[in-house]
Amino acid sequence: MSDTVDDEIVHRELETDRQEPVAQIVEVVAELEGDRQDDLTPGYKQVDHILQHVFSDPPVPEAQVKITFSYEGYRITVEQYGKAQFVKL
Incomplete structure (x- = not known):
């Protein structure tokens, strides 16, 4: 991760x-x-499945798929090729 x-x-x-x-x-x-990590709420299995699917079989670049959700006080956006943004709420 960079x-x-x-x-x-x-x-x-x-x-x-x-x-x-x-x-x-x-x-x-x-x-x-x-x-x-053990002190945080476990990650969402539903989001994990969605990310796995998008990462393993990404749509065409023109689709520009982004998944946005909240977790532990952050608004997180993940793009189809792994770029992620974390914004403190």
Whole structure:
């Protein structure tokens, strides 16, 4: 994962070939909050399945698929090729 920070927005590049992609979301939020992953709410299985499907069989680039959801006080947007934004709510 690579990252950049623009004021209030944290950008990360997720690994699209990893199993359980939502685990990466939990890792990032734990890092941002200075918490252990075990201290956070488990990631959403529904989101994990959606991300796995989008990452394993991405639509054409023109589709510009983005998945946005809230988790542990962050609004998170993940694009079809693994770019992710984390915005503290």
